[in-house]
Amino acid sequence: MALDSRTVSxxxxxxxxxxxxxxxxxxxxxxxxxxxxxxxxxxxFLASLLVFFSRFLVxxxxxxxxxxxxxxxxxxxxxxxxxxGLDLPPWQQYLNWLGGAxxxxxxxxxxxxxxxxxxxxxxxxxxxxxxxxxxxxxxxVGLSAxxxxxxxxxxxxxxxxxxxxxxxxxxxSFVGSIVLIAIFxxxxxxxxxxxxxxxxxxxVYHLVLPSIALAIVFVVLVGKVTRSSMVEQxxxxxxxxxxxxxxxxxxxxxxxxxxxxxxxxxxxxxxxVAGLLVASTIVEAAFGLAGIGSLLVQSVDRLDFPVVQAxxxxxxTAFVVVNAIVDLAEPWIDPRSAAxxxxx
Amino acid sequence: MTTPTPxxxxxxxxxxxxxxxxxxxxxxxxxxxxxTLAAVFAPFVAPYPPDAxxxxxxxxxxxxxxxxxxxxxxxxxxxxxxxxxxTALLGPLLVVIGSTIIGMLLGLLxxxxxxxxxxxxxxxxxxxxxxPSLLLAIMxxxxxxKGLVAPVIAMSIAYAPFVARLTRALVKAERTxxxxxxxxxxxxxxxxxxxxxxxxxxTPIVGAQSTLNFGYVLAELAGxxxxxLGVQPPTPDWGAxxxxxxxxxxxxxxxxxxxxxxxxxxxxxxxNIIGEELSDRIGGGVPA
Numbered sequence: 001m002a003l004d005s006r007t008v009s010x011x012x013x014x015x016x017x018x019x020x021x022x023x024x025x026x027x028x029x030x031x032x033x034x035x036x037x038x039x040x041x042x043x044x045f046l047a048s049l050l051v052f053f054s055r056f057l058v059x060x061x062x063x064x065x066x067x068x069x070x071x072x073x074x075x076x077x078x079x080x081x082x083x084x085g086l087d088l089p090p091w092q093q094y095l096n097w098l099g100g101a102x103x104x105x106x107x108x109x110x111x112x113x114x115x116x117x118x119x120x121x122x123x124x125x126x127x128x129x130x131x132x133x134x135x136x137x138x139x140x141v142g143l144s145a146x147x148x149x150x151x152x153x154x155x156x157x158x159x160x161x162x163x164x165x166x167x168x169x170x171x172x173s174f175v176g177s178i179v180l181i182a183i184f185x186x187x188x189x190x191x192x193x194x195x196x197x198x199x200x201x202x203x204v205y206h207l208v209l210p211s212i213a214l215a216i217v218f219v220v221l222v223g224k225v226t227r228s229s230m231v232e233q234x235x236x237x238x239x240x241x242x243x244x245x246x247x248x249x250x251x252x253x254x255x256x257x258x259x260x261x262x263x264x265x266x267x268x269x270x271x272x273v274a275g276l277l278v279a280s281t282i283v284e285a286a287f288g289l290a291g292i293g294s295l296l297v298q299s300v301d302r303l304d305f306p307v308v309q310a311x312x313x314x315x316x317t318a319f320v321v322v323n324a325i326v327d328l329a330e331p332w333i334d335p336r337s338a339a340x341x342x343x344x
Numbered sequence: 345m346t347t348p349t350p351x352x353x354x355x356x357x358x359x360x361x362x363x364x365x366x367x368x369x370x371x372x373x374x375x376x377x378x379x380t381l382a383a384v385f386a387p388f389v390a391p392y393p394p395d396a397x398x399x400x401x402x403x404x405x406x407x408x409x410x411x412x413x414x415x416x417x418x419x420x421x422x423x424x425x426x427x428x429x430x431t432a433l434l435g436p437l438l439v440v441i442g443s444t445i446i447g448m449l450l451g452l453l454x455x456x457x458x459x460x461x462x463x464x465x466x467x468x469x470x471x472x473x474x475x476p477s478l479l480l481a482i483m484x485x486x487x488x489x490k491g492l493v494a495p496v497i498a499m500s501i502a503y504a505p506f507v508a509r510l511t512r513a514l515v516k517a518e519r520t521x522x523x524x525x526x527x528x529x530x531x532x533x534x535x536x537x538x539x540x541x542x543x544x545x546x547t548p549i550v551g552a553q554s555t556l557n558f559g560y561v562l563a564e565l566a567g568x569x570x571x572x573l574g575v576q577p578p579t580p581d582w583g584a585x586x587x588x589x590x591x592x593x594x595x596x597x598x599x600x601x602x603x604x605x606x607x608x609x610x611x612x613x614x615x616n617i618i619g620e621e622l623s624d625r626i627g628g629g630v631p632a
Contacts (some may be wrong), residue, residue: 170613172563175605
């Protein structure tokens with residue numbers, strides 16, 4: 001922020017001039033990737049410590065914690081003790097859990113008498129489909145709202161878009177769900193109120209309203225970031241240069257403005273994925289969808305802690321991995337960031 | 345006081361006239377004030393006790409007896425809305441206070457001491473950023489049980505890194521200012537300068553940013569009660585009201601769900617407008 005646009009564009013030009021000589025797989029590049037992956041592993045390791053040892057914050061003995069709300073028969077106590085190795089020292093319990101988690105084995109669900117991974121596996125398709133549909137919606141609506149607003153900066157269309165986004169930003173997903181159900185499912189009867197349907201087409205049809213409800217808040221995020229990033233680029237020198245060279249406006253916008261504006265948008269989309277996974281708990285509950293979000297809520301309700309642990313770890317991993325991918329992909333989309341990073 | 349540091353109140357009052365007359369800001373303040381007063385004086389404002397049942401009016405529309413109608417059990421919606429404002433506003437307030445205190449202390453520590461403390465705290469914040477606040481709250485409920493206490497503590501921790509990161513950046517910038525060196529030369533201790541001079545200087549900006557968290561926290565805590573994991577019935581709560589009204593919505597009775605939903609949206613909008621206005625007036629952001 002301290003640099004004015006002139007300094008930035010000079011720096012960018014110098015960096016761009018240097019970039020081809022450096023090559024994509026230079027030592028600096030490899031070191032950067034290795035450093036990012038190391039950071040990713042460390043963050044995940046620390047997160048797993050938090051998720052696992054959180055159980056030890058609960059006062060009382062672990063057997064009665066895991067068997068809350070169930071009959072503590074001697075067989076059940078013996079079974080839970082053996083299954084989770086509760087007689088072992090804590091660090092050994094952790095290593096067992098981590099070893100299992102790394103191979104996709106999160107132990108057995110206390111509620112469903114099945115492996116946690118099986119229970120989650122059955123529920124995963126609905127959530128993934130919901131997140132993908134919602135993500136597409138966010139990309140289309142958010143990006144176009146941001147672009148339209150930026151290109152009409154200061155004009156009524158810009159103000160209208162901004163007001164619309166501000167209103168949407170105040171609609172939490174449970175409110176959005178209820179309103180959509182009331183209007184489009186109950187009143188108009190266009191969509192089902194409940195369930196995720198059978199087969200692909202039916203599932204898409206069942207997930208239309210949920211994905212809209214899920215998208216609302218995130219459309220605002222993407223829309224606002226797109227607008228401000230586009231506006232910033234539109235004011236840059238290189239855009240003026242491109243225009244004065246006689247390039248068509250559409251070409252200038254597409255190749256010189258939008259492409260340069262992608263950086264911040266990409267960064268936001270990293271945060272988006274974890275946000276979507278967490279917010280889907282609320283949308284799945286509202287629409288009665290059998291995804292991992294509603295599974296998480298049911299597992300909390302039925303005191304099935306191993307499932308809760310697994311889902312929390314899954315969401316955190318998704319967040320960390322997607323952010324790392326966004327970080328690593330940035331130089332491919334915007335070579336200046338790679339040049340800038342290795343120049344430091 | 346040797347340094348004339350304008351307090352938050354002074355800065356807000358000194359704002360240009362154009363700002364002060366902003367109608368939208370005034371309305372937003374009005375909404376929050378009315379809601380707060382209603383929450384505090386709920387027993388005097390609400391026409392009925394929140395769980396009083398009127399069997400003659402189940403799922404009734406607005407009438408002279410029930411201004412906003414009744415829910416599926418014949419309870420007065422206006423009364424439940426007024427009582428529900430208590431938990432709806434108290435939860436976010438506690439989270440904002442808690443996260444601001446934790447975040448400012450950790451941010452001050454990281455920014456003032458630097459070095460390995462800064463590095464370690466930075467890593468801790470990175471890990472906490474990977475836990476979305478709602479997820480951390482759900483995990484806390486799984487561990488410590490349903491209600492308002494566990495989610496409020498979990499969310500205070502989840503929002504603290506955001507406050508800490510801002511405080512750290514501000515404190516780092518503040519450290520290099522001449523007045524800090526002047527105090528050093530005069531022989532004042534580092535802790536004294538940090539807490540008595542630097543902390544008050546960064547408080548207004550951090551405070552304005554924390555206000556912006558209020559709306560998010562309110563929506564998330566209401567979402568948690570909507571999931572049945574937050575405030576438990578029979579305590580009236582906006583999120584829980586929407587949850588209970590869900591079966592009614594499928595049957596075509598929208599009012600019991602829409603009334604608390606509108607209340608949530610209204611307060612979130614109002615709080616966000618106030619927070620943004622405060623940030624503008626105080627001139628938030630990190631000095632370069």
